[in-house]
Amino acid sequence: MGMRWNKQVDWGPRPLTADQWAPLRAQIAAEDLDEVEEALEELTGFMEYFRTDVVGTPLVGVTDGQLSVVHRRHTDTWGRDLLEVTFYAAGPVGQVEPHAFDRLAKAAAALVDHLAAEGIVVERIDWTQQPYIGRPF
Numbered sequence: 001m002g003m004r005w006n007k008q009v010d011w012g013p014r015p016l017t018a019d020q021w022a023p024l025r026a027q028i029a030a031e032d033l034d035e036v037e038e039a040l041e042e043l044t045g046f047m048e049y050f051r052t053d054v055v056g057t058p059l060v061g062v063t064d065g066q067l068s069v070v071h072r073r074h075t076d077t078w079g080r081d082l083l084e085v086t087f088y089a090a091g092p093v094g095q096v097e098p099h100a101f102d103r104l105a106k107a108a109a110a111l112v113d114h115l116a117a118e119g120i121v122v123e124r125i126d127w128t129q130q131p132y133i134g135r136p137f
Contacts, residue, residue, distance in 0.1 A: 016132055021068070021088040022100040023130035024108060028083045029123040033073060036083050039118050043110060044069050052136040059136070066090050067103050085111070090135055 016022050030036045047062035047069065061070035068088040076082055087107045089100035098106070108127065115122055 016092045016100055018090070018092055018095065019135050020132040021090055021135050022104060022132055024087045024089075024104040025128045025130055026085045026087075026108070026111070027076070027124075027126040027128070028085065029080055029125075030083070031121045031123070033081060033083045035118070035120045036115065036122065037071065037073075039114050039120055040069070040071060040083075040085060040111065043114055050137070054133055054136055061086075063137075067107055069107070086130070088133070 028036055044062045047064050049061075050063050050068065051058060051060045053059070059070060061068055063069070066089065069085065070088070071083060071085045073081065073083055087104055089103040089107070090096075091098065091100040091103065093099045093101065112125070
């Protein structure tokens with residue numbers, strides 16, 4: 001499985017604040033995206049459903065209050081079907097433990113470990129750190 005993530009401790013032009021989420025997006029290419037989606041749902045099954053608006057756009061996923069997960073299927077520019085998973089974490093570094101970036105790293109590792117443990121063939125995962133967004137709840 002190919003995996004890329006240029007991980008930084010704290011990204012963005014400013015430190016994360018208590019009213020923001022730090023997003024980490026995974027673009028997953030796999031032989032069977034249904035299996036990947038099922039594995040993700042196994043990992044997040046204990047979380048509560050949410051629907052909120054972020055900058056006028058609906059955001060639907062699951063959350064435990066400190067980590068939120070949203071996923072959708074889409075096709076990339078090469079026509080390849082992908083599962084896009086975005087983790088949103090709260091908690092400024094030095095003010096909250098575990099902070100957002102520890103939560104994101106643990107969530108990413110848990111997903112990769114779970115996929116491997118289930119024997120799910122993943123061709124590639126591209127991780128992209130996204131700009132902070134206002135925390136809607």
